[in-house]
Amino acid sequence: EPEVTQTPSHQVTQMGQEVILRCVPISNHLYFYWYRQILGQKVEFLVSFYNNEISEKSEIFDDQFSVERPDGSNFTLKIRSTKLEDSAMYFCASIEQANQPQHFGDGTRLSIL
Amino acid sequence: GQNIDQPTEMTATEGAIVQINCTYQTSGFNGLFWYQQHAGEAPTFLSYNVLDGLEEKGRFSSFLSRSKGYSYLLLKELQMKDSASYLCAVPIYNQGGKLIFGQGTELSVKP
Numbered sequence: 001e002p003e004v005t006q007t008p009s010h011q012v013t014q015m016g017q018e019v020i021l022r023c024v025p026i027s028n029h030l031y032f033y034w035y036r037q038i039l040g041q042k043v044e045f046l047v048s049f050y051n052n053e054i055s056e057k058s059e060i061f062d063d064q065f066s067v068e069r070p071d072g073s074n075f076t077l078k079i080r081s082t083k084l085e086d087s088a089m090y091f092c093a094s095i096e097q098a099n100q101p102q103h104f105g106d107g108t109r110l111s112i113l
Numbered sequence: 114g115q116n117i118d119q120p121t122e123m124t125a126t127e128g129a130i131v132q133i134n135c136t137y138q139t140s141g142f143n144g145l146f147w148y149q150q151h152a153g154e155a156p157t158f159l160s161y162n163v164l165d166g167l168e169e170k171g172r173f174s175s176f177l178s179r180s181k182g183y184s185y186l187l188l189k190e191l192q193m194k195d196s197a198s199y200l201c202a203v204p205i206y207n208q209g210g211k212l213i214f215g216q217g218t219e220l221s222v223k224p
Contacts, residue, residue, distance in 0.1 A: 043150075043212075055209035056209030056210075091156070095210065098204075102158075102212060104157070105155060
């Protein structure tokens with residue numbers, strides 16, 4: 001069964017540095033999402049992406065965050081200047097069309113020191 | 114706005130049946146998902162209800178009452194591997210299809 005893949009599985013970065021989290025959604029999927037989950041807390045929506053543009057973003061997704069689909073297969077989340085509170089699991093998800101269950105990647109554990 | 118409530122934790126015995134409840138308040142409704150999440154792992158899809166009633170899938174069933182804003186996940190013949198967090202989530206299709214998650218119910222299955 002096709003899967004959403006994410007790299008790296010774990011990223012450790014100094015505060016203030018830029019990080020790029022990578023995702024390869026399932027190939028025929030059209031809708032892409034990033035979520036984050038701070039340890040012990042609920043899964044929170046960050047941003048949705050469709051037709052090469054952001055369709056919705058949360059209050060968390062401020063100017064420090066950006067997403068890109070650079071080559072038709074990868075879907076990246078960039079955090080420009082990381083803060084301690086950015087430490088979390090970041091999950092990528094995708095669906096082919098609305099009302100289908102979102103398929104999640106295994107996540108990237110981001111640790112900011 | 115949207116709000117989803119679930120119990121924080123539950124404990125049950127191996128072989129038993131457990132019911133995990135979820136209540137929701139959303140502006141518009143397009144169905145409700147249940148996901149399972151083991152510690153340190155990604156959520157995995159369990160069920161999707163869009164109409165009232167019970168959907169059965171093996172040991173897991175999910176129920177929806179739209180008039181009451183209520184759903185439950187029923188797990189039968191509990192196994193130790195069912196120890197996990199169970200997440201209730203509602204999609205918001207006029208906002209990019211994003212999922213709004215409850216805080217999850219941590220289920221511990223004891224021998």
